[in-house]
Amino acid sequence: MTQQMLTVTTRHVAARVAVLAAAGELDHDSRAVLADAAEAALHGGHDRLVIDLTELGFCDSGGLALFVDLHRRTTAGTGQVHLAGLQPPVAVVLHAANLDRILPLHPTVEEAVRAATPTG
Template identity: 40%
Template sequence: MDRGMPGEKYRRGLTVDVRRAAGSVVIAPAGELDHHSAEKLRTALHECTAAGEARIVIDCSGLEFCDSTGLNVLLATRVEAEEAGGAVHLAEMPPIVARIMEITGANAVFTVHETLDEALGAPSGD
């Protein structure tokens, strides 16, 4: 009997919703962002940066987990966006995601907002 990978039956897949709001592209990943699912988010974010989107807001409220692969996707997107003159804002980080950002120091390189509305209303340069 094939049981798959350890813990696989408990893993929740990642969905990625992309929409426009208040002059921004809002990317809303939901589920577990890890080495199994990061490519889905990487693809959506890369499409935004490649299209020259100046402002990307990542609504983290639906994330249940984020490992180092997921963190690297977010960091690489920030670099791509800034090289193109854009910005990445993070909003509504659940405690588990906020903790990995804090431990790694990544929260120091992102503009982080408590709410999505706050992120959408913030000036682009913030």
């Protein structure tokens, strides 16, 4: 049942860059779906993650903790995490927790991918 709350589709768009499109609701129960997808991407050498939240309608503190976790793990090396396309219910939660101070936010996936793509 919880598996259907959240679906994640992964696209590898450039060297090291993967876009994880999350659709549905991200909470303590469903976060494993996104965590597993991120794990697979990192394992495959994609350490710059763009998480597309355009189709995400809900996020609780369990989701926020996962974003912070991925941010910490990637930035411990040379990786990055970018969040894109936040809808109002998700943006409110993220701003309320002041997490916009560490997590880079982008209006669109395109802008996020541009920021995430290594230059030179």
